[in-house]
Amino acid sequence: MSTLEEKIKDIKARLEKAKDLRYKAELRLETLEREEQKILQELDELGVKPDQLQEEIKRLEREIDEDIAQVYALLPEELRR
Incomplete structure (x- = not known):
């Protein structure tokens, strides 16, 4: 039991x-x-619509890369290394 x-x-x-x-x-x-x-x-x-989120992230990443390239291009040659 x-x-x-x-x-x-x-x-x-x-x-x-x-x-x-x-x-x-x-x-x-x-x-x-x-x-x-x-x-x-x-x-x-x-x-931003949820189904467009990945596209928006990629767009923002491209925009950031472009901005960084522009800033880098504005640096004096001796600071680019």
Whole structure:
């Protein structure tokens, strides 16, 4: 009989642990959903659609590279090395 009681106790403990993990996962999901909404709102404010994000990143990287090249070109020859 004690073996059966031990098994029931073990199952209850595992069930409580599973409930705790589920609760933590739900909290994490809520946090991630809020972060996603915040990011989407920021993108909207910047006028960038989520599906265009990679293209926008590449455009900005090209723009930065061009600006760096322009600044580098303005440096005196002896400072370019």
